[in-house]
Each structure stands twice: as C-alpha cells, then as structure tokens.
Amino acid sequence: MTLTPVELESRPAGVPDGTAAADLVATDLAGLRARAAAATGADVERALRAARPTLADFAALISPAADGRLEDLARRARDLTLRRFGRTIHLFSPLYVSNECVSVCTYCGFSAGNQIARRTLSVDEVREEARTLTARGFRHLLLVAGEHARIVSKDYLVDCVRALSAEVPALSVEVQVWDTGTYRRLVEAGCDGLVVYQETYDRDLYAGVHLKGKKRNYDWRLAAPDRGAEAGMRRLGIGALLGLHPDWRLDALAVAAHARALVRRWWRCEVTVSLPRMRPAAGVAGPAAVVGDRQFVQLLCALRLLLPDVGLVLSTREAPALRDALLGLGVTHVSAGSSTEPGGYAAPDGAEPQFEVADLRTPAEVAAVVRQAGFDPVWKDWQRVER
C-alpha cells in the first residue's frame, strides 16, 4: 500500500483509503456504544468465554453489566498477559526535549496561552538527559515535545535522534505529527517507535478542545500512525486522554477499534495502547468525567481480552498503589521516575511540567517493586540494526 505523500501545507481532508484510520472511520462506534449500554449479563458471559472476542464483546466487557464480573475479567486478563508476555514488565522513560507550543489545547499545561517558563534543550542537553537516564538503567527512551514546527523542527528532531541512536537501543518519539517523508528521516536517523494520542476520537469534542494550531486537523492526526508505519516505524503507540470526554466508554471503544485496525493493517508493527487519566496541570480545566479506579481496571482488562498481544502502557500519572496492583493484570510497559519538565533529569531549573506526576518513586524503586511482585523488570528489549 502506498500513501500519497503530501506537504504539510496541502493536507488533504479526510483520511486515505487503505489505512487503519480509514478502517476506524468506517467502524460503527455509535452502534457499539449502544451495545455497551444495552449489554446484559448473558452478553458479558459470552464475551468472557469468547476465544477471540470481537468489538461487540469488548463493548459488553466495558459495560456497567460487566462490573459484577470484574474479578473474572481480571483473571482472564492476567492469564493472557502472562502467556503472551511472561513474567516481565518493560520499563521506559519519557525525555521531554521542549515545552514550546503554538497549539492551544484546553487540557494541556504546554498550551500556547499558558504563562509558563518555556525551554527547548540543545542537542547536547538532550544527550546529557539521555545519559542521565541510561545511567539509571533505561534503554528505551521516548522523546516528547510540544508542537512548534520552527523551534521543535523536523531537522531538530532528526538531530536529536541521531545524537542518541548510538547510545540508546530503543528510541520513540511523541511530538507533533509529520508527513511520511519526515517520519522516514526519523527512522533513518534511528527512531523505531511513534506515539500519537488522538486524545479524543469524538470529532466535535476534538474541535472544542483543540482551539488553535496544527493539532486541530483531526484526520491528519488520526492517520499519523499509518504514515509512521509506512515510513518504517516498528512500534506504534496510540491512546486517548480519559476524562476529556464525558462519556469515557465512547473513547475506549474508539481506541480499541483503532488499535485493532492498526494491528491488522500494519501486521509487522508492535502496537501499544496508553489510557492516561486526566491530571491537574497549569491553566487547564478539570476532567469532564472521572474514570474511577474500578472502571479503569475494567477497561484495561477488557483491552487485554480484545487484544492479547498489544502492549498496555501505564505512566507515572497513576498513583503507586494502583500501578503496583496492575502489574501483570494487563499492563506490560511502565515508565518510572519521570519528569515532564524539559531538562528535568540532568539539570532541573523549574521549567513548567506538562502535568503533575503521581508516582514519584525512582526507577530503581519501581524496579524493586516489579521484582517483588514476581516480574522481571526488562530495561532492554530492542537491538537496532543498521540498514
């Protein structure tokens, strides 16, 4: 399959055919949401027993009707996770390179209108941050930046990746979305993974929370993982910001359908899903809905049943007790000791963080907890080969 290369200035409306984004657009999410609302105990029972659960089964598993079956759901999720991933938990760290941003997004601390201290690391400073993190054990780093095409330019990102690729076995990026050609440059520089959260899959709400900037283009963002995969990215991460939508089940259904579509279209890629719950941040409104711990666990376990081989990522937004309890229950990838402030590892100087971190333990402390829970903390699980 070939996507038509497009310049940023001439982004087409809609999503290209033959992409996971197109598959998602064609999915009857409203119908699935209705099934979740109408699900009965019998639907839940059938979904729990299904050898290969469908999206309709997933709808039943996240429904209120499944609440009473949470223990059964958790047991199945644990068994599946163990079988596929073994007694291992992968550790990674975000590395914030810049909090400059021209986009105005109502939920984000980096939003352009917010009066915060802005900072963009030089390539040397990025290297220093990476060395601090590798000294703490990390071998998989996720480069994160706000959206500023001039300050956080494609050339800058390529330079950062190139500077780290010799020292860091696995590199992913979570930055503004780019065209296929830019993703290809990043891959050639040594980037293996692309993380793009759609935040919310509801088009109206999306328009309502992304007030200004390139992030406003819903379709262009939705098809970014497809473009990354086409460019040779090996790991694709997607997610939704839980709490942004008053109806969290709608976004849960969409992210599940999107992940499943990516798995089918880009069958050589490893797909991960992250479901961050909204946290307080500078200048932002609180969540439109509070997803309780019980519902959060229900959702993660249901995702495991639908997608047994997809990595489920948990960040330090979540509190230690919940993070520890979720080990092996479906979650496979955790960050640890994270700072969301650019330069926050090697030389913190008070630049504003993107959101507040709830788990403040060091990587070594988190690794010890992982071990105590009977899992091997895996720091390195990737070996780049030069092409």
Add this chain to the structure above:
Amino acid sequence: MVDDPLVIAGRTFTSRLFLGTGKFPSHQSLRATIEACGTGMVTVALRRVDPTAEEDILDALPPDVLLLTNTSGAVDADEAIRLARLARAAGLPEWIKLEVTPDPRYLLPDPVETLKAAEVLCAEGFTVLPYVNADPVLCKRLEEVGCATVMPLGSWIGSNQGLRTRAALEIIVEQSLVPVVVDAGIGAPSQAAEALELGADAVLVNTAIGTAGDPPAMGGAFRLAVEAGRRAFLAGLPAARSGAEASSPLTGFLST
C-alpha cells in the same frame, strides 16, 4: 542418559531439553531452572542482551551451558543476518537460533526469509538452528543449505497447545538427516514427552516453564518427561490401534 547423547554440529548434549529465557520472573529463577532441568543449551534474544547493564541476563547462565543467541525481532533475512553478525562481533558463541518472525503477535516464522538468511549465515560459518513452521519440504531445504538442526513448531509460540502439527512433524522426523528440535507450543511435560515419543530429537520450551508458579520445579518435571519420552521412543512404542486386539491368534489353528 549419557549413553544416548544428542550430537548437534559436533557438540554432545546429554539433555534433550533446551530452554528459552524470555519469560522468567527473575534471573535467579532462570538460573535455578537451568540447574533443575539439566539443560545444556539455552536461547537468549540478542535484543535482551546488555553487557553495559548492572545485571545482564547472560550473568544468569552457568558457564557450562551453551548460549544459543536468537534473532528475535528480525522481520526479514537482512535483519536476522545483521543481528547474527552483531552477536559474533560481541564475542558471543556462533550458534544462532534463526528467528525471522515479521508478525509480532503469533510470531510465526517467514519461510522465505528464513531460508535466505540460513543460506548466508551457514556460508559465513555460523551454526544455524532455524525456527520454522512444520513444513517438511522447507526443513529439507534448510538441511541442504547446512543448518545444524531444524526447529519446527508444535503450535505457535506461547500458546501451550501442544503438537497441533503432529502429522507434519512425523514426516519431518522421518525425512530429516539433522536433529529435529520441536520448538514452540509445548505447554505441559506430557506434550514434551509426546514429541520425543514420536521421534523428535529434542524440544525447546520457554512459556510453560518460565510462567509456571514454580519455574525450577516445572523445569524438573520437563526433564523427567523428556527422558521418559526418549526412552519410550527407543524402546519401540507399539502402534496405536483403533480397536481391541485379541491376544490369542484367531488363525492359529491353520499352522497346526
């Protein structure tokens, strides 16, 4: 069973159980399991090896156990070849478990790319043990390019479904001139015994042992099962029959 050794590429193995290492809860547990199951060869993914780490997975391997580096993560022949060369450059043994699994979900091997990579790696002097689908013709082709074994799957990795490919495995065992190691899908000691009973030379197990409640104890159970299966094979298993068979001949009167 020292009197019935398995020889692969000139090296003698007293145990017919090989161990995968990717799913163990800790390095200590892995080491204890290696000792309990008596294996002489374990496979480790190069992507997990990290000589710069405080605690590397290779530190868990006893010195007398052969390290079989695997190319997990390779999606084509080129990547597998480069991973093998990286292993060689890092000073690891030149025994390579060739895995070309472009699909990260079922981890099913790509036969075309596996054969291509095997050809190159054998020519470069590696001892190549390829993980393949249970395809008898592919196994013969791999044997022809110089592979030290063939490693057909029983069922897909981590599935614990046992020998779903049994009929094809029987043909592979019948035809092969190199040792046949059944790899992947073996979920219980009884299934390992079954593989040895049907004539496989060895099995490679990871998930069933690494994710067991007590991995070293499960490793010990597999050790016994593999020995039992091998002894049964050597003793000559009576063929299974669909009906009962009278123990006194029905036509005995004809010879009197």
